Amino acid sequence: MKIAETPQPPYYAVIFTSIKSDNTKGYDAMSDKMIELVTQQKGFLGFESAFNEIGITVSYWTDEAAILAWKTNVAHQAAQHKGIHQWYTSYAIRVCKVERAYSFGM
Amino acid sequence: MKIAETPQPPYYAVIFTSIKSDNTKGYDAMSDKMIELVTQQKGFLGFESAFNEIGITVSYWTDEAAILAWKTNVAHQAAQHKGIHQWYTSYAIRVCKVERAYSFGM
Numbered sequence: 755m756k757i758a759e760t761p762q763p764p765y766y767a768v769i770f771t772s773i774k775s776d777n778t779k780g781y782d783a784m785s786d787k788m789i790e791l792v793t794q795q796k797g798f799l800g801f802e803s804a805f806n807e808i809g810i811t812v813s814y815w816t817d818e819a820a821i822l823a824w825k826t827n828v829a830h831q832a833a834q835h836k837g838i839h840q841w842y843t844s845y846a847i848r849v850c851k852v853e854r855a856y857s858f859g860m
Numbered sequence: 861m862k863i864a865e866t867p868q869p870p871y872y873a874v875i876f877t878s879i880k881s882d883n884t885k886g887y888d889a890m891s892d893k894m895i896e897l898v899t900q901q902k903g904f905l906g907f908e909s910a911f912n913e914i915g916i917t918v919s920y921w922t923d924e925a926a927i928l929a930w931k932t933n934v935a936h937q938a939a940q941h942k943g944i945h946q947w948y949t950s951y952a953i954r955v956c957k958v959e960r961a962y963s964f965g966m
Contacts, residue, residue, distance in 0.1 A: 773863065846962075
């Protein structure tokens with residue numbers, strides 16, 4: 755996992771913060787599949803994730819239409835359903851417009 | 861660490877993604893101090909963080925003026941200086957306007 759290399763703003767970020775349940779059967783395989791699919795999505799720019807007490811995954815997108823297309827992707831919707839009914843006890847999703855960005859050492 | 865409880869959008873998020881150096885001496889104490897200080901800042905709404913290969917900390921704010929006030933806080937600037945010169949090999953900071961948000965199980 756690296757810091758995502760993204761273009762100059764503006765672009766979009768989706769911050770997905772989650773707490774997993776004890777029943778994570780099938781999670782890793784689905785996660786791998788979703789990463790494979792999302793990287794093929796039009797407008798996908800990259801993602802970053804880290805997990806310990808909570809999980810944080812931030813995905814970056816060119817625009818809101820690209821985010822909506824991924825949200826309604828059939829395979830992704832199946833994963834969302836499993837997420838709500840099995841893997842997560844809670845999560846928050848925040849859709850954001852990145853207005854300014856700077857970096858060091860990249 | 862919990863999922864931050866934030867108001868209805870719009871509000872702001874600062875996504876701080878980092879990779880640490882091998883020299884993390886003093887980091888934990890400074891991190892604790894910064895958390896103590898930031899929670900007293902006007903306009904601070906909460907934060908979430910997770911660390912493994914990379915670190916992701918997302919802080920939430922009422923508006924950009926609150927973010928700028930924290931950025932220029934003298935104690936925080938000392939921490940930023942140590943961050944660049946000692947603790948981090950690289951980082952990215954993205955300032956975002958949260959436009960939509962939804963959650964499950966909160």
